[in-house]
Amino acid sequence: MDQIPQILANGVYLGAQYAMIALGLTLIFALMNVLNFAHGQMYVIGGFVTYTIYGAWGIPFVIALAMSCITLAILGALIEKFLFAPVIKKSARDESTMLLAAAIAFLLDAVILLVFGEKQRGVPKLVDGTTILGDYTLVIANDRILICLLAIASIVGFISFMQFSKTGRALRALAQDRVAAQLMGVNVDRYSMIGFALGAMLAGLVGGLLVTITGINLGMGGPTSIKAFMMVMIGGAGVISGAIAGGIILGFLEAAGLALLASYGDITYLLIFVSLMIFLAIRPQGLMGKPWG
Amino acid sequence: MFNNVTSKQWMGLAAFLFAIFVAVPMFIAATGRTDFYFTLTMVALLSIASGGVWLTFYIGRINIGQGAFALAGAYASAVMITKFSFSFWLALPLAGVFSALVAVLIGLPILRLRGVYFAMITLVLTEVVKLTSLALDITNGARGITNIPRPDGLSVFGLTIIPDFGAMENPKLGFYYLACVLMVLAFATLYRIVNSRLGHLCRSMQQNEELASSIGVNISHIRLIVFAISSFFGGIGGAMVASLTQSVYPNTFQVKDSVDFMLNVFLGGLGYVFGPMLGTLVIYFGWDLLFVAKEFQLLIYSTILIILMLILPNGILSLRLKKPGSDVAKAADASGLELKEGK
Incomplete structure (x- = not known):
């Protein structure tokens, strides 16, 4: 039982990271x-940009983080404007965008491989030292606290x-009802x-933050997407509060599983998957989702 | 049974059968590129699994979990052959049945999900089967099952129907023929399903499940049957791949393979029974041919995929001029319009 404070601290730390990944995914959805x-x-990509600017060139972390955000924002805007928007207009089925999204995932993987290589990359710590509370029941590295905050x-x-x-209101209107938002004078193409x-x-942004702790490598993309999908499923697709809830729940489950089930081998994720399936059988739309998205 | 097939379509079928059973082996013998046998065998096997994905799309569900059922089938056949010394010819259908049973068990809860929720949960399934195979003893954990014997001979009443693959002079050719026969059978079954009462019910569900349910279609029953058939195909494909490579590992089918199965179907075109076959050929063969590009392989491949999507967002087969009598194409168009207008 003396593990509980540590599990809670790890859960908060993981949950905050995961929630941010899920937020982006759910917003797009x-x-x-x-x-x-x-x-x-x-x-x-966000992680590698921060690595290049902060780790390799030695420019302050804040600027590197800002560059990660700007790079990805531009990349996202270009992908939407030149790839998703035309395909959504032309295709007979909404699902065709899935093929496009998968192809873009492959393309980005290829670009990462060519530009940044396949090595695991890490950066110097932001702050040194660890915080120890209550007679070693709780040990957290200071940089983790900073990243979590x-x-x-x-x-x-x-x-x-x-x-x-104003932009936020327009985006929420768009998410609620595309046609109604358009009728109210929201420029749908621009806000998409x-x-x-x-x-x-x-x-x-998450990539830039996490590179300081876990480092970054080419193979992290796919598993991150899968985790993000799971969080969105737990919370409900397309709902901001759901994404945050899903991220925090998954963070706590993972922290608890890794601590308590360590002696049974690597079965944490198996148990999480199985319980997710049982949960979805009872509540298919997730915690806060609208039924049938 | 196939009385709605026109003579022109019979001709096309005959040409296709001639091409895969006679022309391709002759071409390979003439050019000496025997490595194509492996590639083409894989294309045939993966297109069987992709055919299953296509069928789940036919009831309006996006299935990104075929890798899970292929892996389950591969493990089922490998365990039956190596641990219980079953004959390959018994283990192959049983592997399909095993995958179908798993699908029924998993399908009962998850088939209630729709749209993107179903797509996401199926994506997770591949990971579940992989982790299960790592955790279980009978699947040998991360080391996988290796040295699976080649298919043995099959004889009925002393008459040898299929010779022993191990004793064959060219087992690659044997696998190629076997895979092609299975592929033809699988797609004949698909064609038959689509043009049967079940196919009509599936189309009604693809367009509107509530409406279908209100006129007396037992939708939960049908989607379970369709999901089971789809996973049966996945299991057969997986078991054959395990037998071809004589090994199965937790990584034999990964999430990327599941996504690939979906890509095959989408690329071929969702409204066409034979779309998955063409999509698999283009994707697998294209990937193989791009091997010469070395580190640019993935870049070129994904760029081509994106360009294809931009030019032909409805699949390659949508290029084909639509015949007025083809009700499958019409239904696909109608449902496409429906989706567009419903937004």
Whole structure:
């Protein structure tokens, strides 16, 4: 039982990261009904940009992080404008965008391989030292605390942006009802692009934050996408509060599973998958989703 | 049974059968590129599994989990052959049945999901089967099952129908013929299903499940049957791949393979029974041919995919001029329009 404070701390830390990844994915889904397979790859690109600027060139971390966000926002906007928008207009079925998203995931993988190589990359720690509380019941590295606080601040910032800014209102209107939003004078094409850029930017931001702790490598894209899908399923697709809830729940499950089930081998994710399936059988739309998305 | 097939379509079928059973082996013998046998055998086997994915799309579900059932089938046949010394010819259909049973078990809860939710949960399935095979003892964990014996001979009443693959002079050719026969059978079955009462019910479900249900279609029953058939194809494909490569590992079918199965179907075109076959050929063969590009392989491949999507978002077969009598194409168009207008 003395593990509980540590598990809770790890859960908060993982949950905050995961929630940000899921937020971007769910935003894109809510706006355009696109399941963005390339989300994990966008996260990896964000990590590599921060690595290059902060780790390799030695420019301050804040600038590197900002560059990660800007790069991904531009990339997201370009992908939406030149790839998704034309295909959505021309294709007879919404599902065709899935093929496009998968192809983009492959393309980004190829670009990452050519530009950044296949090596595992890490950067110097932001802050040194560890915080030890209550006679070694709780040990957390200081840089993890910093990253966790930054992630929570970003989530709060994102929610207030969606809630109070004009762009945020337009995006929410678009997510609620595309046609009605258009009738109310929302420039649908423009805000779709902004929304996609914003979702991609969030992925880049998490990548930039996490590279300081876990490092980054080419193979992290696919598994990250799968985790993001799971969080979105737990919380409900296309709902912002659901993405946050899903991220935090998955973070806590993973932290608890890795600590408590370590003696049974690598079965944490197997158990999470099975319980997810049972959960979805009872509540198919997730915790907060609208029935049938 | 196939009385709605026109003579022109029979001709096309005959030409196709001639091409795969006579022309391709002759071409390979003439050019000496025997490595094509492996590639083409894989194309045939993967297109069987892709055919299953296509069928689940036919009831309006996007299935990105065929890798899970292929892996389950591969393991089932490998365990039956190596641990219980079953004959390959018994293990192959049983592997399909095993996958179908798993599909029924999993399908009962998850087939209630729709649209993107179903797509996401099926995507997770591949990972589940992989982790299960890593955790179980009978599947040998990460080491997988290797040295699976080649298919043995099959004889009925002393009459040898299929010779022993191990004793064959050219087992590659044997596998090629076997895979082609299975592929032809699988797609004949698909064609038959689509043009049967079940096919009509599936189309009604693809367009509107509530409406179909309200006029007395037992939708939960049908989607379970369709999902089971689809996974049966996946299991057969997986078992054959395991037998061809004589090994199966937890990584034999990964999430990427599941996505590939879906890509095959989408690329070939969702409204056409034979779309999965063409899509698999283009994707697998294209990937293989691009091997010469070395580190640019993935870049070129994905760029071509994206360009194809931009030019032909409805699949390659949508290029074909639509025949007025082809009700499958018409139904596909109608449902496509429906989706567009419903937005």
